[in-house]
Structures are given as C-alpha cells and as structure tokens.
Amino acid sequence: MNEDRASNRSATGPALTYRRAGVDIAAADALMGRLRALAGATHDTNVRPYSDAYAGLYALPAGGLLAATCDGVGTKLMIAQALKSYRGLGQDLVAMNVNDLLPCGARPLFFLDYLAAGRLDGEVLSELVAGMASACLAVSCALLGGETAEMPGVYGPTDFDLAGFAVGLTDAQRLPKKERLQAGDVIVALPSTGIHANGFSLVRQALQRGNLSLHDAPQALGQAIGEALLTPTALYVKPVLAAFDDQALLDELRVAAHITGGGLLGRTQALAPLGLRLVIDAQRYTRPPIFDVIAEAGAITAPEMARTFNMGLGFVMIVSQRGAARLMQTPDSPWLTVGEVVSGTTGVELGYARSEAR
Amino acid sequence: MNEDRASNRSATGPALTYRRAGVDIAAADALMGRLRALAGATHDTNVRPYSDAYAGLYALPAGGLLAATCDGVGTKLMIAQALKSYRGLGQDLVAMNVNDLLPCGARPLFFLDYLAAGRLDGEVLSELVAGMASACLAVSCALLGGETAEMPGVYGPTDFDLAGFAVGLTDAQRLPKKERLQAGDVIVALPSTGIHANGFSLVRQALQRGNLSLHDAPQALGQAIGEALLTPTALYVKPVLAAFDDQALLDELRVAAHITGGGLLGRTQALAPLGLRLVIDAQRYTRPPIFDVIAEAGAITAPEMARTFNMGLGFVMIVSQRGAARLMQTPDSPWLTVGEVVSGTTGVELGYARSEAR
Numbered sequence: 001m002n003e004d005r006a007s008n009r010s011a012t013g014p015a016l017t018y019r020r021a022g023v024d025i026a027a028a029d030a031l032m033g034r035l036r037a038l039a040g041a042t043h044d045t046n047v048r049p050y051s052d053a054y055a056g057l058y059a060l061p062a063g064g065l066l067a068a069t070c071d072g073v074g075t076k077l078m079i080a081q082a083l084k085s086y087r088g089l090g091q092d093l094v095a096m097n098v099n100d101l102l103p104c105g106a107r108p109l110f111f112l113d114y115l116a117a118g119r120l121d122g123e124v125l126s127e128l129v130a131g132m133a134s135a136c137l138a139v140s141c142a143l144l145g146g147e148t149a150e151m152p153g154v155y156g157p158t159d160f161d162l163a164g165f166a167v168g169l170t171d172a173q174r175l176p177k178k179e180r181l182q183a184g185d186v187i188v189a190l191p192s193t194g195i196h197a198n199g200f201s202l203v204r205q206a207l208q209r210g211n212l213s214l215h216d217a218p219q220a221l222g223q224a225i226g227e228a229l230l231t232p233t234a235l236y237v238k239p240v241l242a243a244f245d246d247q248a249l250l251d252e253l254r255v256a257a258h259i260t261g262g263g264l265l266g267r268t269q270a271l272a273p274l275g276l277r278l279v280i281d282a283q284r285y286t287r288p289p290i291f292d293v294i295a296e297a298g299a300i301t302a303p304e305m306a307r308t309f310n311m312g313l314g315f316v317m318i319v320s321q322r323g324a325a326r327l328m329q330t331p332d333s334p335w336l337t338v339g340e341v342v343s344g345t346t347g348v349e350l351g352y353a354r355s356e357a358r
Numbered sequence: 359m360n361e362d363r364a365s366n367r368s369a370t371g372p373a374l375t376y377r378r379a380g381v382d383i384a385a386a387d388a389l390m391g392r393l394r395a396l397a398g399a400t401h402d403t404n405v406r407p408y409s410d411a412y413a414g415l416y417a418l419p420a421g422g423l424l425a426a427t428c429d430g431v432g433t434k435l436m437i438a439q440a441l442k443s444y445r446g447l448g449q450d451l452v453a454m455n456v457n458d459l460l461p462c463g464a465r466p467l468f469f470l471d472y473l474a475a476g477r478l479d480g481e482v483l484s485e486l487v488a489g490m491a492s493a494c495l496a497v498s499c500a501l502l503g504g505e506t507a508e509m510p511g512v513y514g515p516t517d518f519d520l521a522g523f524a525v526g527l528t529d530a531q532r533l534p535k536k537e538r539l540q541a542g543d544v545i546v547a548l549p550s551t552g553i554h555a556n557g558f559s560l561v562r563q564a565l566q567r568g569n570l571s572l573h574d575a576p577q578a579l580g581q582a583i584g585e586a587l588l589t590p591t592a593l594y595v596k597p598v599l600a601a602f603d604d605q606a607l608l609d610e611l612r613v614a615a616h617i618t619g620g621g622l623l624g625r626t627q628a629l630a631p632l633g634l635r636l637v638i639d640a641q642r643y644t645r646p647p648i649f650d651v652i653a654e655a656g657a658i659t660a661p662e663m664a665r666t667f668n669m670g671l672g673f674v675m676i677v678s679q680r681g682a683a684r685l686m687q688t689p690d691s692p693w694l695t696v697g698e699v700v701s702g703t704t705g706v707e708l709g710y711a712r713s714e715a716r
Contacts, residue, residue, distance in 0.1 A: 027478065027480070030480075031478055031480045031483060031484075031506070032506065034480070034484055034487075035483065035484065035487045035504075035506065038484070038487045038488055038490075038491040038501070039487065039491055039501040039502070039503070039504075041491055041495065042491050042494040042495050042499070042500050042501040043500050043501075043502075044498075044500065046467070046500065047468070047500045047502060055503070056468065056470070056500075056502035056503040058467055058468050058500060058502060058525075060418070060420070060422070060527070061422075061527070062418070062420045062421055062422060063420055064418070064419075064420060066424075066467070066468075066525070068468060068470055068502055068503065068523075068525065069470075069503070070470040070471070070472050070503060070504050070505040070523060071472075071505050072472060072474060072505060072507050072509075074507060074509060075509050075510075075511055075512055077512065078511055078512060109404070109416055109424070110405070110414065110416050110424075110426060112414070112426055112427075112428040112523060113428070114428050114429075114430060114472065114521035114523075116430060116519055116521070120385065120389060122385070122388075122389045122392070125389060125393065126389075126392055126393070126396070129392075129393045129396045129397065130396055132396075133396040133397055133399055133400050136400040137399065137400050140402075141400070142400050142401050142402065142404065142405045142414075142416060143396070143397040143400040143401075144397070144401075144405060144414035144416060144426055145397070145413070145414040145426065145427070145428060146393075146397075146428050147428045147429050147430060147521065148389070148390065148393065149430050149432060151430075151432060151433050151519075151559075152433075152559060153433055153436055153559070153562070154433055154435065154436060154517070154519060155519075159512070161474055161509075161512060161513075161519055163472035163474070163505065163521045165426075165428060165470060165472075165523040167416075167424070167426065167525060169418070169419070201509075201510060201511070204511070
C-alpha cells in the first residue's frame with residue numbers, strides 16, 4: 001500500500017517505524033511470495049483458492065470446506081513473561097486463530113497448541129492452557145490436543161514460544177463476495193479490547209524510547225501500561241457467526257477482516273476492490289487510550305500506527321445497507337456502524353491516515 | 359513403564375540417561391495429565407475418545423472423522439543449524455506429523471507450519487519450506503499455509519523454531535482394535551532411516567561425553583555423524599494407507615504405532631493389552647549403525663536407548679496371521695515381520711531390553 005506521505009511526518013523528531021523496530025515487512029512480503037509458490041505446488045483441486053492469506057480452504061470429499069489457520073502471539077509473550085501473567089496469553093493464542101477463521105464464515109471445530117520451552121514450568125504451562133481452554137469453551141471449540149516440547153539449548157531456561165492451529169467448517173455460500181461490493185455499502189465493526197497480539201516489537205521500542213515502564217500508569221490510561229497491554233484479544237466468534245447463520249443476512253454480507261498484522265489500514269486496504277474507497281470515521285468508535293500512550297511514547301506517526309495496530313476495531317465487515325439495518329436491529333447488537341463504501345480512488349480513508357492501491 | 363532393572367546397568371560407569379540430559383519425562387507426564395484435564399473440559403460429543411495421545415479425533419457433521427496432530431522437530435534443529443543444512447528438517451517436520459495420523463488410519467489432507475525466528479533468513483526458510491513442500495507432495499498432502507513470525511528478542515538473530523500441524527480423514531472402521539489383539543498375532547514394522555527427530559538432547563550429550571564431533575566419521579558408520587543424524591525421518595504414509603485401503607486386510611489390522619517419543623520400548627508397551635506380551639526379535643531387522651555410535655559415545659544402556667529411540671523400526675503394526683501373510687505377499691512389500699504376540703506378563707520383550715506394565 002502507499003501510505004499518504006504528507007501524513008507520515010512527525011513534529012517530534014524521527015518517527016519510530018515498525019521496520020526500524022526490527023520487523024522488516026517488505027523483505028517478509030517478498031519471502032512470503034517465495035514460500036507461497038513452494039506451497040502452491042502441493043495443492044490439488046481440493047485446495048480452494050481464497051485470497052485471504054490468513055486461512056486455507058480444503059474441500060472435504062463429503063462436502064463442506066475446512067478452513068485452517070496457524071498463528072502465534074508474537075512478542076506479546078515477552079510482556080507476559082515480564083509480568084508473570086500468562087492466562088490471558090492463552091486466550092490471545094486461541095483468539096488470533098479462531099478469529100482468522102471468521103472472514104470465510106467458518107465455525108471453529110477444534111484448536112491445537114504447540115508450547116516449546118527451555119524447561120517446562122508446570123505453573124506457567126497450566127496458566128497458559130487454562131487460558132486456552134477457557135477461550136475454547138467460550139467459543140464452543142474443542143481444545144483437541146497439542147505438543148509440549150522441552151527443548152533445553154534451543155530456548156533459555158525461562159524462555160518459551162507458543163503457536164496455535166485452528167480448523168473450522170464452512171461452505172461456498174459463506175465465502176467472501178468481494179465482487180458484490182458497491183458504493184453505498186456499510187462498514188460495520190466490532191471493538192477491540194486494546195492492542196490484541198500484533199505489533200509488540202514496536203510497542204516495546206516505543207516504551208523504551210518514551211522511558212516508560214510496564215508499571216507506569218499514565219492518567220489517560222487509568223491502569224498500568226503492562227495491564228493494558230496484556231488485555232486478552234477479543235473473541236469475535238459468536239457475533240460473527242450469528243450474522244453468518246442468519247439466512248436473511250447471509251446474502252447481504254460482502255467481505256470481512258480480522259484486524260491483525262498490517263493493522264486497520266493494511267487489512268481494510270486488502271478488502272477494497274478497484275474504484276471503491278472505504279471511508280471509516282474515527283469519531284464513530286472509541287479508541288482505547290493505550291494506542292495514544294504508545295504513539296506518544298514512540299513518536300509514531302498516525303499512518304504507521306494504523307499500518308501496525310487495530311486502532312480500536314478488531315473485526316471489520318462490509319454489508320449491504322439492508323444488511324446493516326438488520327444487524328443493528330438485533331437486540332444488544334455489538335456491531336458499530338463505522339463507515340461506508342464510496343466511489344473513488346481505490347483504498348481506505350481513516351481521517352488520520354489513508355492508503356491507496358499500488 | 360518399569361524397565362527391567364537388571365538390564366539397566368552400565369559396565370562403563372554411570373550411564374547417561376535422558377533425564378540427566380535435560381528432559382524430565384516423569385515431571386512432563388504429570389504436567390500432561392493436568393493439561394489434558396483442562397483440555398477435556400472443552401470436549402463435546404464430537405470429540406471421539408482415542409487412547410493415542412498423538413492425534414485427536416473430531417467427528418464431522420456429514421460423517422467421517424478428522425484426525426489432527428501437532429509436533430515439532432525438537433532439538434534436531436540444533437544439528438541442522440550447526441551444519442547449515444535445513445531441507446531435511448522440513449521433511450522431518452512433515453513426517454513427524456503425518457506419520458502420527460497413521461495409527462488411526464487417517465489419510466493426511468493438509469499440513470500447516472509455524473516458523474518463528476529472531477530474524478527471517480530467506481535462504482534458511484526457503485530450504486525449510488522446500489523440504490516441507492517436497493515431503494507433502496510425496497504423501498499427497500497439501501501444504502495449506504502457515505505462519506512465519508519474526509520475533510527479535512524472543513529468539514536470537516540466528517535462532518528459530520518450527521512446529522507443524524496435520525489434519526487427516528478417517529472413519530470408525532479404521533480405528534485401532536486393541537480388543538482384538540490375541541496371542542499368535544504378528545508384529546510387522548517399517549524400517550527407520552535412523553534416529554528421525556526424537557531424543558536429540560540425549561544425542562548431543564552423548565557426543566559431548568564421547569568427545570565426538572558432528573564431522574567425525576567412525577568406521578562403523580561409513581559417513582559423518584552429523585550427516586547420519588540429519589537423515590530425514592521416513593514418510594510412512596503410502597505403505598500404511600495401502601494396508602488400510604485393502605478391504606481384505608482392514609479387518610486383520612489390530613493396532614499400530616509411529617515410534618517417536620518414548621522410543622521403541624515405550625511406544626510398543628502402550629500397544630500391549632493385559633496378559634499379552636509383544637516379543638520383537640532384534641535379529642530380524644537391521645539397526646542403523648548410528649544407534650550404536652550414540653550408545654557407545656554416551657555409555658547409554660540398552661533399555662535407556664530403547665526408551666528413547668526407535669532402534670531401527672519407525673512404524674510398528676500388529677496384524678492377524680492371515681493379515682501378515684497378505685501383507686508379505688504384496689510385491690516389493692516394505693514390511694518386515696519382526697515378532698509376535700504371546701501370552702504372558704503384559705509388556706514388551708526386545709531381547710536387549712524389556713518392559714512390563716505398571
């Protein structure tokens with residue numbers, strides 16, 4: 001994407017970008033292309049084309065499509081380690097995976113985890129798995145199994161890593177319908193609980209640059225920074241599947257995105273078809289204060305923030321006007337109307353940041 | 359299991375056990391029990407009981423059972439790093455997972471991988487994924503996707519870890535039939551290519567104790583130790599599924615095991631029902647010489663070896679006498695007849711090591 005360069009200036013000195021914080025997104029993109037080509041050679045006709053790189057689709061012989069995801073929690077685990085607080089990280093791991101199944105309408109069936117550590121600490125692992133089990137229960141997904149590996153030498157004594165895998169079931173009628181997107185469609189969203197589990201390399205460098213500790217509690221935040229950062233990733237399974245399961249609504253759903261790597265700007269940019277612009281109004285939802293704390297500490301520009309973090313919206317869906325009306329009529333609807341699709345330069349307009357198609 | 363204490367003596371000084379090499383199996387077992395209880399609370403009737411802890415079974419609404427596994431390559435990756443040879447490790451990762459699907463008769467559908475590194479090295483990752491793709495192609499399994507995470511701070515610049523996840527399809531007729539096991543049944547097996555991807559903590563400590571380097575090439579080995587250690591894990595999908603797919607044979611199959619953690623002794627012990635003894639004759643198959651090199655270097659007792667490594671047999675299956683005759687009649691059958699089931703103390707007899715039920 002091309003971010004708007006005019007928005008990419010910082011009044012407070014050189015901005016801290018995600019690339020400088022240790023994650024080279026451009027190099028990673030090129031590498032991903034190579035890896036995808038290698039994987040593509042293994043695909044037969046059971047593997048269904050699906051533009052979302054965050055889940056794969058496999059057609060079952062008896063009908064139905066399996067959707068599968070794999071994700072970790074990134075360097076959020078270093079914050080959990082520093083604060084010795086692990087249960088929420090278990091929910092993060094489940095949420096990062098099951099939420100990625102939702103844009104293709106898949107209902108999570110089961111989840112597996114990989115836990116590797118220098119030395120198995122029973123308390124830590126029990127907390128992590130308790131968090132996973134509780135999150136799985138909340139979304140009616142079976143924690144089917146996993147692997148716990150003690151790997152002295154690869155990991156330091158107190159170090160560990162986590163990966164998760166989820167499998168869901170969907171069908172062709174529930175897949176994204178990007179070709180139906182049109183001007184006038186409505187952008188709805190579910191609020192995030194905070195930073196979720198993306199962009200933590202940038203978070204840590206911002207805190208360092210701003211001389212902030214995890215125990216500091218800025219007035220605007222109302223809690224310690226570490227506590228805010230460890231807020232578990234929201235689980236979006238129930239509200240999203242309720243929309244997909246409503247037959248009168250299914251035909252009104254166009255596309256959806258779980259807002260993770262690439263941030264609100266990157267993920268919504270990928271939804272925009274040629275000649276349509278997604279306009280999201282930041283006034284229509286509340287941004288959790290942790291985003292401003294991080295931006296200020298690291299002197300991070302608004303576009304860089306929006307290309308890294310969810311900025312308050314964890315799940316975005318585009319629906320017809322009729323669909324939006326029906327969604328909003330649902331009693332206690334958790335959905336927020338945050339914007340609309342207009343004709344114009346292909347891309348996204350967030351007000352404080354924008355992108356255009358390459 | 360109780361190993362035979364009489365066999366657990368070393369004539370050459372204190373033996374190097376797997377526990378002393380850094381992996382505490384008893385503590386891990388207790389922890390696994392706690393974690394399984396947490397996971398069990400998330401299971402509804404779609405999750406099917408299955409005694410093999412190395413795959414989970416989930417019933418699809420339209421019929422059929424999904425089998426799912428998760429596994430890594432353990433500290434074998436440190437050998438690959440030391441020798442900068444990664445392609446075989448990609449095959450190891452696929453093999454460790456798809457082979458674990460086979461004891462329940464599941465045909466692998468797709469595989470996903472998790473690759474985390476301190477810094478993404480394009481060459482290393484391309485080699486790893488090329489190895490995975492090649493192994494997936496060989497067993498007609500789609501490499502459906504994965505996650506590649508750059509996690510500076512969690513991993514050192516050149517450090518990485520790998521986890522894999524495979525999903526297969528099976529049905530109730532193909533599940534293990536332990537209750538049908540009887541004296542006179544035949545133990546058949548497929549040879550391993552070497553140590554595969556288990557017990558590498560013990561391997562590394564044995565080499566250190568024996569003052570051996572990865573570049574040493576003992577006469578008996580005929581190649582460098584590092585080269586022998588990196589021999590990729592055999593893929594057992596084709597011969598095992600050929601047996602399951604032969605309708606005349608399916609009813610003759612009792613139980614099977616992919617020989618990984620727990621070694622030949624531990625994994626076959628888990629197959630033995632009350633009052634039956636599995637007698638495997640070491641004279642009936644060739645043990646790759648790397649096992650003797652490691653045992654000698656580390657002064658590791660025969661029972662400890664057999665509780666850690668596959669000892670030359672990577673996949674073991676127990677079939678009726680009629681089934682064994684049919685398997686052996688197959689032209690170019692890769693199966694070896696290695697032993698038989700006899701009445702007696704519940705357990706396993708390998709000749710050089712034995713175990714009895716607790």
